[in-house]
């Protein structure tokens with residue numbers, strides 16, 4: 180049976196081993212030249228400037244929330260239709276999660292509902308690029324600027340996606356990426372935070388390493404120059420241990436030459452599914468807003484034929500080696516998030532009918548057409 184996994188890590192093993200050898204032989208595995216090189220390479224790939232690498236996207240999101248001033252008494256308006264990593268940092272910083280509804284046709288948080296939920300205590304709006312498709316950044320960025328509340332875009336799924344032909348980070352105060360085990364670019368674990376405001380960027384670089392300005396103090400290897408106690412941590416700038424290290428950066432560096440090809444194949448596969456489902460009465464692809472180019476991390480769609488049992492369809496696909504699934508369940512179903520309850524019809528509609536199909540570089544367009552055909556056939560019996 181041919182297996183179609185949902186996720187597969189791309190790894191140029193020889194190149195990664197060569198990069199790792201350099202790091203291990205140097206004996207310097209902390210944040211150093213490899214981290215700086217990956218930081219430059221990722222920033223150049225995305226066409227951005229104010230980027231700081233972190234040890235995960237969860238860390239990048241935590242830094243962004245901290246930079247927005249999230250603390251006990253603060254509220255953050257956010258979506259439950261995401262990985263828990265989007266929302267756990269809000270609670271961990273002492274903030275209050277305020278759920279807003281999503282548009283079930285895009286899975287993007289609904290700007291109108293966000294606005295209704297803003298209060299004087301709101302310190303940030305969090306949106307999530309579901310499956311690699313950017314949120315409606317025109318509506319959300321305009322709202323955020325008009326109401327003076329910073330916008331954080333969790334773009335963990337969306338490496339290489341664009342809005343109006345420009346980097347996503349042009350349309351949010353903070354944009355966060357993940358380089359975790361199953362992302363387009365994987366370092367094992369890793370992430371990036373891009374700050375629109377130069378002062379926030381300076382502070383982000385400090386907060387990712389306890390609050391010290393490591394960049395101002397390091398030598399050419401990345402090693403601290405002079406005595407540690409000669410540097411200060413300024414008032415209100417106590418940070419975290421969120422830096423990337425040379426080992427993970429070395430793995431990331433080996434991936435960079437392949438990234439364009441990986442993303443191109445994800446996009447071609449996405450287009451193949453959209454074409455295959457164009458006139459389907461069973462499956463409706465999620466709508467990609469006109470200004471967006473998605474990175475199609477997975478292919479997300481709705482089972483719109485109400486007579487089809489969605490969960491049985493997924494089981495039937497899985498039995499044939501097609502790793503279709505849900506990827507994430509709405510966070511508000513977890514007991515721990517129950518205290519933030521809200522009425523969210525768009526989330527319920529999406530969560531009950533969504534499916535994700537494998538879409539990555541390890542598949543061809545023909546594979547996707549075949550999978551789409553199996554979805555149609557199995558839906559008739561599910």
Ligand SMILES: Cc1ncc(COP(=O)(O)O)c(C=O)c1O
Nearest residue numbers: 235236237262264265335357359
């Ligand atoms: C939407 C979303 N945000 C954040 C994260 C967290 O990423 P990381 O594992 O790099 O912390 C994930 C992880 O898969 C995710 O799917």
